[in-house]
Amino acid sequence: MPITINHLTIYQSNHTIKILDNIHTTIADQQITIIIGKTGAGKSTLLDVLSGLTEIHTGDILYDHHPLWIGKRPNKDILLNIGNVFQFPEQQLFARTVAGEFYYSLRPFHLEKQEIERRIMQYLNEIGLPRTIAKESPLVLSEGQKRRVALASTFATEPSWLFLDEPTAGLDSNGAKRLTDYLLNWKKQARGGIVIITHDLETFLPIADQVMILQEGKMAANLTAERIYKNPDIFTEVGICMSDQLDLALHVRTLGLLVPNEILPPKQMAHLIHSQITSEYVHAVHSPKHSYTHLTSTQKESNQYAETGDPAAELIIQALDPRAKWLIYLLLSIGIFLQEYWGGIAFATVLTVALIAFSRVSIQIITTTSKPFILLMGISFLLSGVSFGPVTHLFHIGHVGFSFTLGLTTLLQLSKVLLVMLLGNLLSATTSQLKMKTSIERTLSYLSKLKLPIEAIALATTLILRFIPIIMRQTTKFARIIRARGKRYTRFGTIPFRDLPALLIPLLLAVLQLGSDLVLAMEARGYRKLGIKRTSSDELRMERRDYIAILLGTFALFVLWLIR
Amino acid sequence: MEDQFVLQRVSVAYTTADGVKPIIVDLDLTIQAGELIVIVGPNGSGKSTLSHVLAGLSPISRGTLITSGVDRDDIQVVFQNPDAQIVGDTVYEDVCFGLENHCIPSDEMEIRVRQALSDVGLDHMIRQSVETLSGGQKQLLCIADAIALDPKVLIFDEATAMLDPIARDHILHIVDTLNKRGTTILWVTQLLNEIGHFQRILALNDGKLIFDGTPNVFFYDRTEFGETPCAQLGLVPPYSVQVVQYLLQMGMQFDKLPILMNSLKDVITEKCLLL
Numbered sequence: 021m022p023i024t025i026n027h028l029t030i031y032q033s034n035h036t037i038k039i040l041d042n043i044h045t046t047i048a049d050q051q052i053t054i055i056i057g058k059t060g061a062g063k064s065t066l067l068d069v070l071s072g073l074t075e076i077h078t079g080d081i082l083y084d085h086h087p088l089w090i091g092k093r094p095n096k097d098i099l100l101n102i103g104n105v106f107q108f109p110e111q112q113l114f115a116r117t118v119a120g121e122f123y124y125s126l127r128p129f130h131l132e133k134q135e136i137e138r139r140i141m142q143y144l145n146e147i148g149l150p151r152t153i154a155k156e157s158p159l160v161l162s163e164g165q166k167r168r169v170a171l172a173s174t175f176a177t178e179p180s181w182l183f184l185d186e187p188t189a190g191l192d193s194n195g196a197k198r199l200t201d202y203l204l205n206w207k208k209q210a211r212g213g214i215v216i217i218t219h220d221l222e223t224f225l226p227i228a229d230q231v232m233i234l235q236e237g238k239m240a241a242n243l244t245a246e247r248i249y250k251n252p253d254i255f256t257e258v259g260i261c262m263s264d265q266l267d268l269a270l271h272v273r274t275l276g277l278l279v280p281n282e283i284l285p286p287k288q289m290a291h292l293i294h295s296q297i298t299s300e301y302v303h304a305v306h307s308p309k310h311s312y313t314h315l316t317s318t319q320k321e322s323n324q325y326a327e328t329g330d331p332a333a334e335l336i337i338q339a340l341d342p343r344a345k346w347l348i349y350l351l352l353s354i355g356i357f358l359q360e361y362w363g364g365i366a367f368a369t370v371l372t373v374a375l376i377a378f379s380r381v382s383i384q385i386i387t388t389t390s391k392p393f394i395l396l397m398g399i400s401f402l403l404s405g406v407s408f409g410p411v412t413h414l415f416h417i418g419h420v421g422f423s424f425t426l427g428l429t430t431l432l433q434l435s436k437v438l439l440v441m442l443l444g445n446l447l448s449a450t451t452s453q454l455k456m457k458t459s460i461e462r463t464l465s466y467l468s469k470l471k472l473p474i475e476a477i478a479l480a481t482t483l484i485l486r487f488i489p490i491i492m493r494q495t496t497k498f499a500r501i502i503r504a505r506g507k508r509y510t511r512f513g514t515i516p517f518r519d520l521p522a523l524l525i526p527l528l529l530a531v532l533q534l535g536s537d538l539v540l541a542m543e544a545r546g547y548r549k550l551g552i553k554r555t556s557s558d559e560l561r562m563e564r565r566d567y568i569a570i571l572l573g574t575f576a577l578f579v580l581w582l583i584r
Numbered sequence: 585m586e587d588q589f590v591l592q593r594v595s596v597a598y599t600t601a602d603g604v605k606p607i608i609v610d611l612d613l614t615i616q617a618g619e620l621i622v623i624v625g626p627n628g629s630g631k632s633t634l635s636h637v638l639a640g641l642s643p644i645s646r647g648t649l650i651t652s653g654v655d656r657d658d659i660q661v662v663f664q665n666p667d668a669q670i671v672g673d674t675v676y677e678d679v680c681f682g683l684e685n686h687c688i689p690s691d692e693m694e695i696r697v698r699q700a701l702s703d704v705g706l707d708h709m710i711r712q713s714v715e716t717l718s719g720g721q722k723q724l725l726c727i728a729d730a731i732a733l734d735p736k737v738l739i740f741d742e743a744t745a746m747l748d749p750i751a752r753d754h755i756l757h758i759v760d761t762l763n764k765r766g767t768t769i770l771w772v773t774q775l776l777n778e779i780g781h782f783q784r785i786l787a788l789n790d791g792k793l794i795f796d797g798t799p800n801v802f803f804y805d806r807t808e809f810g811e812t813p814c815a816q817l818g819l820v821p822p823y824s825v826q827v828v829q830y831l832l833q834m835g836m837q838f839d840k841l842p843i844l845m846n847s848l849k850d851v852i853t854e855k856c857l858l859l
Contacts (some may be wrong), residue, residue: 059839264823287826290827
């Protein structure tokens with residue numbers, strides 16, 4: 021059953037940038053298709069879409085003429101025929117035993133216990149692990165064994181289609197060889213095919229039937245492996261490295277030697293070179309037609325970023341001393357909490373909005389975290405307005421009425437909190453974490469005389485802020501794996517309660533790993549002991565503009581006090 | 585050349601629930617200033633631990649490590665995962681973090697940061713937020729962090745394992761330039777096709793140093809059993825090396841045995857021109 025992709029376009033969450041742009045192709049069964057392209061070309065997204073893990077914006081995907089999506093859900097029968105192997109699959113293990121990993125992956129298939137046990141034995145055997153390992157905890161295995169367990173648990177679902185994302189990353193050359201042998205064998209028996217995302221052309225080009233090259237979300241080329249030989253320029257055009265085999269074959273051809281259109285094993289290649297050079301077969305030496313030097317990543321990206329220049333340097337709010345900003349924030353907050361009437365709130369709102377506009381920080385960044393609070397305000401407004409008893413209100417049903425006055429009183433109080441919250445967001449958006457850390461250290465330095473570990477607190481704060489986006493990325497990654505293994509479609513960002521261990525255990529392990537790597541790296545970077553003498557890149561010095569800003573802040577507090 | 589590191593019968597072992605687990609066993613090794621060394625070995629062979637020992641990040645259980653002419657601050661390390669070593673919010677701040685730890689005077693910092701960033705080609709991104717960098721650029725930043733401190737020894741602990749081939753080539757190129765300036769380089773890797781960029785290989789297996797020599801010997805010298813040291817380790821050499829090995833078997837002569845694909849291409853071109 022082939023996969024048909026019809027005019028597929030996927031947008032980024034902001035709905036303007038296309039991650040995949042009008043992909044229109046067929047992926048044949050009984051074949052190994054490899055998808056190559058630079059980092060960020062949309063390869064992983066394409067595999068996610070094929071796996072039903074990402075919603076389709078325009079276009080559609082058909083498995084053997086059956087659409088992958090039925091309404092708002094992916095077709096479960098198709099999902100059950102897809103096996104995913106994610107990048108570094110050894111990180112996804114969580115169960116108490118190796119057998120538990122198989123039970124988890126096989127749960128959506130509702131198999132008899134006997135059948136599950138049979139498959140565990142069969143696939144452990146196929147992947148080269150002893151049967152006794154089934155009772156062991158996956159977490160005590162070596163990294164190589166862990167990866168094999170993860171692979172076997174996917175293979176045991178006996179899917180028609182196998183989708184693999186960078187399966188040889190972190191494997192040594194022997195491990196890679198074992199994997200390709202297994203895949204070639206698997207292809208023979210499969211009802212579907214194999215799709216592999218990879219940078220490792222040395223390993224996968226020789227076994228590939230079809231090669232798809234993605235560039236900036238577009239299908240730059242879709243060729244059979246033989247055709248790749250005839251179109252070597254395509255690699256240069258999209259800026260990816262050619263495989264060594266291909267590189268040598270093309271070079272030898274430009275020298276005038278005869279080279280067949282296939283990937284040659286080293287022995288044949290040596291034989292070909294040897295026989296032709298020694299037999300004086302070569303008539304003429306052509307100067308190489310193609311130059312295979314690539315733009316290095318930085319050269320390319322330097323063009324992209326050259327325009328950005330030094331934007332932060334010119335902005336005043338960003339440049340202010342963080343201590344001045346803290347103080348102004350405090351002054352304004354007091355001023356806002358003094359307000360008793362809507363007029364004052366309106367003035368404070370204007371002030372806040374003006375500050376945000378002046379800072380030129382994107383309004384989205386400021387408001388994102390406040391959205392739930394705005395919702396809470398709405399609910400509180402409605403709840404506090406509800407009153408029971410004799411009807412005196414405009415809106416009522418029987419003895420239950422709604423009073424705007426009461427509701428508005430609540431809203432007024434909450435509006436003050438919202439404004440303070442927005443200003444807080446502005447403070448953190450315009451102050452870098454390291455500056456924040458320095459200012460905490462300086463401002464609270466006198467506390468260290470009381471033996472309080474101020475430096476540690478400041479550094480910990482910085483690191484927590486720094487690691488939140490990294491942990492968020494890990495969470496998204498593991499949630500995606502759970503959806504693929506569970507074969508159940510859940511709204512993005514939610515996972516069923518019973519899948520929680522499968523998310524939390526790998527996430528916890530990943531965070532612990534990150535922590536332990538961090539400790540080592542901090543030591544290596546010279547941060548060995550708290551309290552050692554350090555210099556500062558950013559000598560915090562209150563300048564004229566800081567004092568002016570504080571003066572303006574005080575004035576604003578004065579005005580707010582007047583109009584309260 | 586002076587001996588920068590001398591290791592004598594160095595062992596490293598950890599105590600685990602199952603007893604003492606040896607990581608490095610009775611290792612003897614001398615490293616001179618300015619060497620360009622690659623450390624290879626399968627997973628769990630102790631290659632990372634060896635690099636940590638040299639960096640002063642891992643304690644030694646037995647034996648002695650003598651360093652001369654370098655103290656701990658002269659040795660910098662770039663690890664595999666850039667996310668676990670970047671502390672700053674912007675590129676500029678992150679390079680400064682290391683400088684602050686090493687008490688570099690504030691007025692010297694900006695010049696040093698700019699120089700280090702320009703060495704790795706990130707100077708145009710100095711004010712950029714770290715979150716906007718690609719994986720390869722983050723790793724370049726980690727290298728800039730290290731070279732801003734003007735180290736005598738630079739250790740890369742599988743620094744390219746998570747990168748694509750182009751980013752990897754770029755970093756290897758920078759490493760070569762740094763070595764030409766006199767920096768001692770220790771490069772830990774799992775990828776055998778990187779070996780050709782180095783002058784000396786240390787191969788580890790089960791915590792023991794089982795090969796110490798040039799890449800040429802590693803790939804092309806046959807022992808009494810007719811195997812190369814590489815094959816004895818059970819490792820598959822890169823494609824270019826395999827082709828040359830077969831060419832040698834077929835009787836082809838080489839003035840200098842090529843290892844990297846580009847050198848092999850040059851050799852073949854030369855041979856064609858001679859005809």
